[in-house]
Amino acid sequence: MKNIFFHTYLYKQRLWGIVFFLSIFSHTIAQNDILDRPNPPCLVNDFANIFTSQQKSSLERKLVAYNDSTSTQIAVITINSLNGYDINDFSDRLGEKWGVGHKGKDNGVIILIKPKLNERDYGEVNISIGYGLEDVIPDVIAKRIVSYEMIPKFKEEDYYGGVSAAINVIFDLASGKYSADFYTNSIDSEEFWITIIVLGVIFAVVFILIMPRKGGRNGGVSSGGSPPYIFFGSSRGSGGGSFGGFGGGSFGGGGASGRW
C-alpha cells in the first residue's frame, strides 16, 4: 500500500517536473515564434521561396529606391507557417519586432504572404499598415488591395505579379505623405549636434585604437574593420540595392487580410 502511495507521489513529482519544464520550454518557443530580423536587413524576405532570384532582386531594388526617396519602408515577407498565429497578429508582431518604418513616423508597411502549399491548404495574405500611414491607407483600401490586386493573381500562382501590383498602389497612396527631405529636416538640431558629438567620440576612439598599431604590428587590424560597419549600419549590398536598415517603426493593427 505504502509502496503505491510512494509511486504515485513520485509520479506526481515527475509530472509536475514535466509540466514545469514544458511551461518554460513553451515560453521560450513563444518568444521565438516570430522570425528574427534578417542580417543584413533586406526588404524582401522570401522564406517560402515563391519568387525567382530575378523577381526578388527586382522587388528589392524597387522597395529600396522607394525607401531612399520617401523614407517609407515596405517589407515583403513570405513564410510557409504562421506557427498558429492569426496572420494579422503575426504580421503586427513581426513589424514591431523588426521595427519596419521609422521611429516616430511609424511609416512602415508589411506584406506578409503564406502561400497555398497544396490543394487542401489555403493561402493567406495580410497587409499591415504602420500607425503613421493609417490615414493614407485605411483598412478599406488595404482590403481592396488584397482582394483586387493580390488574390486574383495569387490564385494563378503569380505571386510576383500580385505583389508588384499591390506595391504600385501603395507607392501612389503613400507618396507625398513622407519624403526623405522631410525626414532629414525633422531631426531637430539638438539631436543633430548630439549625433555629431557621438560620431566624433567614436572616430577619436577608433583613431586612438588604430594609431599605435600602424607603427608596430600590422596583424589584427582587419578585425578592427568591422565595428565601424556596424555603427553606420552600412549593408553589404546583397541582391539589388543597399538597404540601410529598419528604423524602429510601430504597428497598431491597421490593414487587412484575405484568403484564397
Add this chain to the structure above:
Amino acid sequence: MKKSTIILLVVIGVLLIIALWFTSAYNGLVSKEESVTAQWANVENVYQRRADLIPNLVNTVKGYAEHEQSTLTAVIDARAKATSVNINAEHLTEESIAVFQQAQDALSGAISRLLVSVERYPDLKANQNFMDLQAQLEGTENRIAVERRKYNEEAQIFNRSVRSFPTNIIAGMFGFEKKGYFKAAEGSETAPQVQF
C-alpha cells in the same frame, strides 16, 4: 583634515546618494504609470472606434435582413452597455478592468452573432458598403488586440517595479497601486470569424 569633517562629508555624501536614488525611483514610477495611462487611452480609443462603426453596420444590415431584428437589437443593446462603462484612468484596478472587459466582450459576441446571421443574405454580402464595413470592423478588432497587448506589456513593466525591492518601499509610501490586466477570456483574443 579633521576626522569630524570627514565623517560629516561621508554622511552628506550618503544622504545625497539616497536622495538621488529616491528621486530617480519616484520619477521612474511616475513615468511608468504615465505610460500605462497613455496606453489605456489608446485602448479606449480603439474600442470607441468600434462603437462608432456599429450604427452604420446596423443600418446597412437592416436594409437587407429585416428578419434579423432580434440580433440587431442585441448588438444595439450591447453597444449601449459597453459605451456606458467608463473607467477612470487613475483607477485601473483588476476589478474595474474586468467590468470593462466583460461589457466589451459581450459586444464582441453580439457582433459576431450578427455577422454569422448575415451569411444567409447573399445580396448583403455582395454590397460594397457592407464589405467596406466588414474590412473596417476586422481592422478595428485587430487594433483592439494590439492595443490590449501593448497595455498589458506596459502594465507589466509598471507592476514589476511596484512590487520589486527596493522601489516597492517608495510605491508603498506614495500609494502606487498594481494595475489590472486584460485577460484572454475564451475566444475574446481572436476576432470574430468573418467568412468571405
